[in-house]
Amino acid sequence: MIIKRLIVGLMIVAGSVFGGCSSGYTNDTGKQMNPLAERYVKLALEVGKHHDYYIDAYYGPKEWQQQASKRPLTELAEDAQSLLSAIERVSPDREQQLRKDMLQVQVRSLLAFVEQLGGKQLSFDQESLALYDAVSGALTEADFDDALAELDQLLPGQGDLNTRLDAFQRQFVIPSDKLAQVFDAAISEARNRTKQYIELPSNESFTLEYVTSKPWSGYNWYQGNSHSVIQVNTDFDMQIDRAIDLASHEGYPGHHVFNSLMEKHLVNGKGWIEYSKYPLYSPLSLLAEGSANYGIEVAFPQPQRLEFERDVLFKLAELDASQAERYYQVQSVLSKLSYAGNVAAKRYLDGQINKQQAIEFLMKYALSDRNKSAQRIDFIERYRAYVINYNLGQDIVRAYVEPQADGDHDKRWQVFSQLLANPKSASMMQTRAGD
Structure with a gap:
């Protein structure tokens, strides 16, 4: 999760060089x-x-x-x-x-x-x-019906979708004794891919910790001096796709990269001291979370991701790689249910439904089991409207980057990097995307 922070010319993108310090102190x-x-x-x-x-x-x-x-x-x-x-x-x-x-x-x-x-x-x-600086769209149960119907066709068995999905996904749980090896491989690959397009500070580093009893699945605690503590919550079984998700979101090109480059080039280079602190409940979080989520697909376009996970991560986890394509078909449809969490949070925090009803809503429309749904409500109680930063933030960042990239992979990295180099709020990104 978090945070998850630069200026045009500060990033090295596809062979370009960082610019020197600007006149931020002197003009x-x-x-x-x-x-x-x-x-x-x-x-x-x-x-x-x-x-x-x-x-x-x-x-x-x-x-x-x-x-x-x-x-x-x-x-x-x-x-x-x-x-x-x-x-x-x-x-x-x-x-x-x-x-x-x-x-x-x-x-x-x-x-x-x-x-x-x-x-x-x-x-x-x-x-x-x-x-x-953003509002999630007004959605109802009907907006998720098509995705639920599609999953009904994809998932084996009959009856309750939540039960069938749970049975299907259990085939893709990373064994606990393989988790460190799988995650190390995922974050190493994410780092290598990011370094092809973004020059990282020479001293950047991170410490990886496995923790329990948290309301989130992963967290980046940025320490300064280009160092992060990345924590992965092992309260629940981790499915194979979460290795790339967390490695990219919390690490490369997500929160760790965002923070370490911001410190080096905005704070130390330009003297823009306002970026030396990161307030969690602020517009910067929408860019931080949105870019960290969108950064997953920048670093791992779907065909490349499927190939790497099938050929490397599935084998490390000793899972059936022949099922990888089917697994990602299901994951793609599940992503269409992402905004169900926003609906549940809005109704619960606005007093329209109680906690138990919110859990049941998530079970039916986000297809998370009871324990994970309860954990998600714990997150909502602590962080409230922050939940919009993940899916809405991702969509806003994608809508900002993709038209400028025009389908070119290298250009996508360049525009993405320039956005991180020039932090913008949601309304600022939407204004540019609508030009």
Whole structure:
């Protein structure tokens, strides 16, 4: 999962070279923006004193973190309003326009989060728009009927789809004694593919840990200095496709790559200190989660993914590779049920259904078993509207990249990398995609 963070010319894409540091410190707009960015970072750290999960990563000046105090929420809201007014008065040059736009949307999100902490009630859609700059579409049960009917034809047996899917997928569970070997192979391949198109910092590294009793399946804890701790939750059996999903999403070209390059080139290179901290409940999360999910298919286009998993991962896990194509047919249809989680979250958090009804909805329309559905509701209770960042974020990033790539694989990597190099919120990506 998370986070999951650059500027045109900073990435090496298909043989190009990183540009040098820009004039972020020295030009007139930079001189105006830098103190405002510093105010934002310090304000975000103070908001983090009111919520344990708000600051997901921080690698700015240690003294700022040490000096952050738990001031009243009303004071934080007033400071956020004042900061927004100050940012609005800046007349940026072309280079700094994106910086100003992103700083504005980030501060607006911070203000909305502070107001929520202070008791302001927002609906699911209002919250997702205020915090993440996007709203998931209005869907009903009927929107998932075609996918359920298709699965009814694909899955062997008769009767309850959830039971049949569970029986089918048990054939593709990675044995616990093979999990480390399979995941190591997946993340090594994801890293090698990413390095063909993106130059990684020479000191980048990660530590892999297997954990239990978490509401998520995987997490990237970015530590700074191009190092991540990647945790994989083993509460439930892991099916073979999750190895590539987690290796790419949490690692390459997902959260680990995003964060380490942002630190090197935005924070250290340009001096844009606002990117030295990552607020979880912010518009940056939609890009982070959306690009990490979309990055899976960038690194592993479906035919290549099927070939690698059939020829390498299935064998390492000692699974029947002859069933790989059928397995991915089912997974492709299951992906059409992704937004069922958004519907369940919206109805549950808006009080339209209770917890048990939300679990039953997920069992029927997301086809997750009871235990996994309950774990998913635990995630929704903790992270609320954050759930839209995975599927809606992926779709927004894809809609931004694909028209510019025009079906060319190398171009897809280039546009994708440039998006990571120039962080944009959802509305900013949608405006460009609609041009």
